[in-house]
Amino acid sequence: MNTSRIPKFANKSREGMSIWFAEMSLRGMLFHPEETPSSIFTIATNERAFTPDECIELDGIMAEMFELFGDGVCEAAYPIFMKAAGIRLAA
Secondary structure, X not given: OOOOOOOXXXXXXXXXXXXXXXXXXXXXXXXXXXXXXXXXXXXXXXXXXXXXXXXXXXXXXXXXXHHHHOXXXXXXXXXXXXXXXXXXXXX
C-alpha cells in the first residue's frame, strides 16, 4: 500500500490553507505555490522533490486553492515561508 506524503486539503478555507502549508513545512516539503511541483529539485541530492503521483496530487491541490482564493494562496503561504526561513514577522 502506497501512502501519500502529501497532506489532504480538507479544510477549504484560508485557515485551512495555512494549516496545509504549515503541515507541508513540518514534513520538509514546503514549496512556493506558484512553482510547478515537477520542476522542484532537492539541492542536496539534485533529485526531484516529488514523485510523479505526488506532482499530480499537488497540481490538483494548487489548482483548487488558486481557484478558490486567488492571490490569497501566496498570502497564506508567506508567513509559513518566513517561519521556515527563521524570519520573524513584524507584529
